[in-house]
Amino acid sequence: MQSFDILLATRMSSVPKPSPDAKKEPEGVLYSPAAKTAIQVSMPVGAQLGWDSYVRLLYEQANKALQQQANELLARGNITQEEARALVETQRNGLVLEFRKRLSPWGRLYSEISKPSGTLPTLQKLVAEKGSIEAVVKSVGKTRAVVNRIAVVSRVAGPVSVIVSITFSAIAIRDAPAGQKGRVAATELGGTAGGLGLGTGGSWAGCLTFAEFLSPSLAIPGWGELTEGGACLVGGIAGGLGFGYVGDKAGRAAGAAVYDFVTTISYQ
Secondary structure (H helix, E strand, O other), rough: OOOHHHHHHHHHHHHHOOOOOOOOOOOOOOOOOHHHHHHHHHHHHHHHHHHHHHHHHHHHHHHHHHHHHHHHHHHOOOOOOHHHHHHHHHHHHHHHHHOOOOHHHHHHHHHHHHHHHHHOOHHHHHHHHHHHHHHHHHHOOOOOOOHHHHHHHHHHHHHHHHHHHHHHOHHHHHOHHHHHOHHHHHHHHHHHHHHHHHHHHHHHHHHHHHHHOOHHHHHHOOOOOOOHHHHHHHHHHHHHHHHHHHHHHHHHHHHHHHHHHHHHHHOO
């Protein structure tokens, strides 16, 4: 037993001990600067898509209630033309316009391109398309499937991009060197504000530019949503990312400059 202890002590002494100057593994959360930049640049796009998707969810619920009302009138068996007109031209079109006001500028522009406010369908037009008042009333609460699918994805992707961006900023502030946390916080806040501001404007401008490029598609009935609407969506994402990047960089520089200016004055 004594010989075993001597052997074990000899082996342990031969194991090299770490140098006091050896670098320790960094603690906390590790992330790529490129990943952080990508998330923060995409945050303005995600924020707009997330907000618009929740407005869309409320719009769908309102239309379900409208359809339930229409079904009750159909079940009665003697729906009048005045009642049908009220459902279509007052309630349904009113819902479209009211919820459109709550969308982001990009979302409102997309909606106007896909379904202009000035050309919302009348009862007479829908009866001509569907053949009868009853057929119109049966689908008065129907919403566009393509927009609903976009909204379902956006309700997840949009908030996630915002949360991750805020998390990255919080980590950057936490890991800032002593005495620099205030400056880093001002830089992060400036980047968020600048990115969101220019990113929102960039999404609107990109949507308009791409849609205008495909404006001849309006001459083909039914293709506006597939071509101009799709171009608006793609252009809005591209514009939001591009302007969001510029806004993030400018906002960071402005935030740091403001912090330096304020702290310099306070120390004088």
